[in-house]
Amino acid sequence: MxxxxxxxxxxxxxxxxxxxxxxxxxxxxxxxxxxxxxxxxxxxxxxxxxxxxxxxxxxxxxxxxxxxxxxxxxxxxxxxxxxxxRGERSGEVKVAAMDSFFEELLPATLEEFLQVFPAATYSLAAVQPMAVPPMVLAGEADLGLCFLHRLPAGVDVVARARLPLGVVMPPGHPMAALDEVPLDECARYPFLRSGTQPVIDAALSPAFAAFWEAMTPAATCNSTPLLKRLIRAGRGVSCFSKIAFMPELARGELVWRPFALPAVNALQVGVLLPSQRSVPGVCRDFAERMARRLAQLERAASAL
CATH class of the missing domain: 1.10.10.10 (Winged helix-like DNA-binding domain superfamily/Winged helix DNA-binding domain)
Known part of the structure; x- marks a missing residue:
C-alpha cells in the first residue's frame, strides 16, 4: 500500500x-x-x-x-x-515566522519533519511579520515565513501564496454581510490588535497604516489563541490572514472578510531563504515541505 x-x-x-x-x-x-x-x-x-x-x-x-x-x-x-x-538529515533548522503560521501550518510541517529528520534540532521564533526578513538576512534565522512586501536584497522567496489580511469576526456580526470591509466601517467596532507594531509596511497601503495608528484597540495581545477566544465571544474583531483560522472558518465558528483595499487584497505570504549564504540541506528540505503545505493551504483557503 x-x-x-x-x-x-x-x-x-x-x-x-x-x-x-x-x-x-x-x-x-x-x-x-x-x-x-x-x-x-x-x-x-x-x-x-x-x-x-x-x-x-x-x-x-x-x-x-x-x-x-x-x-x-x-x-x-x-x-x-x-x-x-550520505551525511544528511542532521543539522539545525532555525525558523522565524509570523504568529499565524504557528496555529496549523508550521506545527503540522514540524510534526511530519520530526519523523523524517529525527537527528536535526529546531529553533522556532514567533515574531511580527516585518521582523522576519531582517532575521533571515542577519542569519538569526535560516528560514522565514511572512507577508511578502519590499523584501531586502539578500532574501529569496522560494514559495508564495495569496493569503491576504482581512477581518475576522463572529458569524452574526454586521460586517459578515459585506463582501468587502471598508476601513471606516471596521473602525466602528471594537478592535482586537495582535501587537503594537504594524502588520504590514505603510508603503503598501497608507490608508491601512493610518487606520492602524488611529485606532484605540479594545485589547492588544500577541497570543492568537486568546484573540480567537475573544473574537468568538463577540468582544471584538481582528485583522488576520486566513492562515491562523482555517479550522474555525471551515466549521463556521468565525467569518473572514477582505478589506476594501486592492493593495492589501493582493498581499501574499511566502517562504524565505537567504540568497547570500548557504544553509544546511535540512533547511532547504524543510522549506520545500513548507512550500507544498502552503500551496495546499492556499487551495483550501480559496474554498472558504
Whole structure:
C-alpha cells in the first residue's frame, strides 16, 4: 500500500473524523475520504464504524492501524539510516515566522519533519511579520515565513501564496454581510490588535497604516489563541490572514472578510531563504515541505 494512503488512514483514525484529518493534512476532505473508501474496497471490509459523533475503528481497522504505524515507522527509520550514510538529515533548522503560521501550518510541517529528520534540532521564533526578513538576512534565522512586501536584497522567496489580511469576526456580526470591509466601517467596532507594531509596511497601503495608528484597540495581545477566544465571544474583531483560522472558518465558528483595499487584497505570504549564504540541506528540505503545505493551504483557503 502507498505510504500516503497509510498516512491518511492513520490521521483519520487519530482524529476520528475525515474532516479533521483533512485539516491537519491540508488535503481536501473528499480526497481523504476517497482514499479511505478505496482502502476498504481493496481489503474487502470496512475499517471504521460510522457513528453520529464520528468514525471509530472496528477490529479490522485496529489491526490495520498497528500495521500502518509500524510500516510508516520502519520506513522512516530506513530513510534515516540511508541518509545517514550520505551525511544528511542532521543539522539545525532555525525558523522565524509570523504568529499565524504557528496555529496549523508550521506545527503540522514540524510534526511530519520530526519523523523524517529525527537527528536535526529546531529553533522556532514567533515574531511580527516585518521582523522576519531582517532575521533571515542577519542569519538569526535560516528560514522565514511572512507577508511578502519590499523584501531586502539578500532574501529569496522560494514559495508564495495569496493569503491576504482581512477581518475576522463572529458569524452574526454586521460586517459578515459585506463582501468587502471598508476601513471606516471596521473602525466602528471594537478592535482586537495582535501587537503594537504594524502588520504590514505603510508603503503598501497608507490608508491601512493610518487606520492602524488611529485606532484605540479594545485589547492588544500577541497570543492568537486568546484573540480567537475573544473574537468568538463577540468582544471584538481582528485583522488576520486566513492562515491562523482555517479550522474555525471551515466549521463556521468565525467569518473572514477582505478589506476594501486592492493593495492589501493582493498581499501574499511566502517562504524565505537567504540568497547570500548557504544553509544546511535540512533547511532547504524543510522549506520545500513548507512550500507544498502552503500551496495546499492556499487551495483550501480559496474554498472558504
Amino acid at each position: 502507498h505510504a500516503s494512503v497509510l498516512k491518511y488512514f492513520v490521521e483519520v483514525a487519530r482524529c476520528g473524523s475525515v474532516r479533521k484529518a483533512s485539516e491537519r493534512l491540508f488535503v481536501a476532505a473528499s480526497a481523504v475520504n476517497r482514499q479511505i473508501l478505496k482502502l476498504e474496497e481493496e481489503l474487502g471490509c470496512e475499517l471504521f464504524d460510522r457513528l453520529p459523533a464520528g468514525l471509530r475503528l472496528n477490529p479490522a481497522g485496529e489491526r490495520l492501524l498497528r500495521h500502518a504505524q509500524e510500516t510508516l515507522q520502519q520506513y522512516q527509520l530506513v530513510r534515516t539510516e540511508i541518509d545517514a550514510l
